[in-house]
Amino acid sequence: MRSFISILIIAFFCLLAEYYFSWWSIAIVCFLVTFLFKLKPGKAFWAGFWGVAILWLTISLFKDIPNHHILSQRMAGLFHLPGYSLFILVTVLIGGLIGGLGGWSGSAVRKLF
Amino acid sequence: MRVLRALVFILITVAIIYLLNNPIGTLPAIGKLLDPVNGCWTSAEPFHKNFSSSFKSSQLISGVTVWFDNRMVAHIHANNDHDLYWTQGYIHAYFRLWQMDIQTRAAAGRISEMLGEKTLKYDRTQRRKGMVFAAENSLKAMEHDPRTKGMVDAYTEGVNDYIATLCYHNYPLEYKLMGFAPERWTNLKTALLLKYMADDLTGKTDDVALSILRETLPSKTLDSLFPEHFPGTDPVIPEGTTYEPAILKIPQPPASADSLFPKISNVIAFKNDQSDTRQTGIGSNNWALSGARTKAGAAILCNDPHLGLNLPSLWYEMQMQAPGINVYGVSLPGAPGIIIGFNDSMSWGLTNNYRDVKDFYLLKTNNNNTYLFDGKQLPFTKRVERIAIKDKDTFSEAVNYTIHGPVSYDEHFYDDKGIKAPVAMCWMAHRGTNELLAIYLLNRARTYIEFTDAIQHFECPAQNMIYADKAGNIALWGQGQFINKWKDQGKYVMDGTTSKTLWGSDIPMNENPHCINPLQGYLASANQTVTDTTYPYWYNGNFIELRAWRINCLLDSLHAATVQDMFHIQNDVYSVLASNILPVMLEYITSENENKEKDMLKELKKWNYDLAADSKAASYFQVWWYYMNEEIWHDVGKSGLYPLNERTMQLMVCDSVFAGNCKAAINHSLEECADSLSKIKNKEWYNVKNTTVKHLAKLMPFSYTDLQIGGWNNVINAATSDHGPSWRMVVQMSKDIEAYGVYPGGQSGNPGSRYYDDFINNWVKGEYYRLLFLPNVPKQSNSKIKYTWSIEP
Structure with a gap:
């Protein structure tokens, strides 16, 4: 339950943070949330990962579907990916990775106290 | 331990x-x-x-409305000139900012700022050509005239007001990909863009190659291979047009040829890839029919400038309305005004006029500070060029300027083999000319007289300017600023140590060759020789003839012409070259090859000479011709210059000795052709030539390749691999103007927009859009209008 709530909180605050700060502020949000929620390292990683991944997936889809995949198809080409869905997947994985690492670090620091 | 772990995670x-x-x-x-x-x-x-949107701008004097039609063509309605050009700047930036930015940085030799050291040579070439020097000169002229100053100031404000709305979040995609940021627009950038066009259109000359050939070939051979006045030309200004006697005295060569044209082969070792060598593929067609030749009884004007095929497109289509102006056509993102188009009263079009306006001078120097001129040592004027390089120290060099112009090449630059004497460049584009004033006036011209007044300000790049109006007049001017040269002046690299070789006086603009309402009822230009031999002034240039022959032939037989006929002509792919030369080539095939290449020859024999997209014979001919031409002119070509295709054609058709001597080449090249085509699976012509509309940063997923279009640079539909008809326009000057157009691109520069590429298919198929020319009134009710911007002060 705590993990689930932290995922939602991460997604919300990441969205907020990204409107005011650089994209990597997502790592700091994940760090703070797992720190405050005292999550264990494994759970902290996945909370960060899914929090950001869900957020990035949602925003990508909100942009990609009305765009009829024009942009994602071309960007996929630049990255030598066979289709736009893989480009979305790469976006989500990169976001998730950064979120996960931020969360992991947050829980590791928490352990010091 | 825990501390260490936490640290490792964070790290x-x-x-x-x-x-x-x-x-x-x-x-x-x-x-x-x-x-x-x-x-x-x-x-x-x-x-x-x-x-659709409404917004405010404190820069505006009055309200502006912009209507976007279903193709996203912007139709601006403003109440004064300032607001008109402000809005044009804003819209150009809104749709095409990255393109405007990168093209002007390229013009100024600033690409290394973004791409690092690998483009330093390109940037140095731009600087040493004097591109920034030239733009600064023109900027002074633009800002000196109150009309163009107002125009360009307002335009710059508009661009900058749009840039001010941007932050990283909404930068155009390419900025994010290339990792740089938009910078403030300036009037100088507009001047740079115009010089970029001048360079594209007048920057290539054959002076060095011709000098080398002059040293190696007997003069009779040289004249035969590279005739000064092309035999059989259908000139831009029709044969028989009478010219007034020259106002200026025609100068005589001031000394013997050998003393004017120094030997250069031992001091200049250019490679063939030198940037000044002519590029084939840049060219254009335009023509006009008088009402007597059209079905509607109104004059028709057509134009298709052949330029680099890029995305975002070079052109941005728009209509501009304000008191005293209602003009439609294509604009250059980065410059105010409409470059090619029509207004309520008249229409105009441009093709490149290849009269030579760029010459080279060989200098004598003892040191890097002075050069010999008329027996005296004159000091160089130094212009320090600083080129910022990404992740490296700024490169800086002083470019030497002489009485002729900048020293473009010397031992420090260009070729590895080295250049043992400095070469200075004298180029019309260096002058502080104000072509923008010509555009300003052209956009507002109502009569032939106003048209001629306007084009007096168009000095460089020289253009064949075609005109048609509602009154039924048609006219054509070989327009530009030219020099009253003695015979052969500037054809070869000249001795730069004497005032004898300096450019003389300017030919008065009203003496430029022109023709109005000729008896034949049509006028046409396609980069061919400008006049017949009765034009009193001497000139030379890179003229080409094949397309002009075909256009004149088609127009000559055309009566009761319709706009559909014009579409067909603009998309014509009949090869005059093939129809003349292929029968000769086939005559000399050995019986051995006749057997070996049976299938290919069979296709060629029944071919109709159309370079059609799906034609295999077209591929066979073009590839065969390519190898044959290479082989016949192998030695001559080492100079970097080949005789024109049409000249080779004439020699082969008219001179049986020449043709007989080519027998080995004809047969050998046929084998090479078969060999090279055997490696290609799909032999249809479009696939072999691969017409590509390439993204400006060469990003292939943002580009279109293998377009199913026919043609080549020697036929009217001049779609080569990377150049082609960049804007096809047909305008019938009836009471209600009927205009059509299409260009290979789309109105938006954003690769994530549906409007990025939506015209390409129609362009490939040779289909046109009916252009929406709105009346000059503040309220519109046309159903084609999709979106509206209301901008309030």
């Missing part, structure tokens, strides 16, 4: 963020780019985006 996180937040090699900063909130995803424009 890994920070390291990965750092890697994803910074470009690595040619890779962009991946994390920053993929971020869906601020990264590339912001360029994903909704397919059904509503572009």
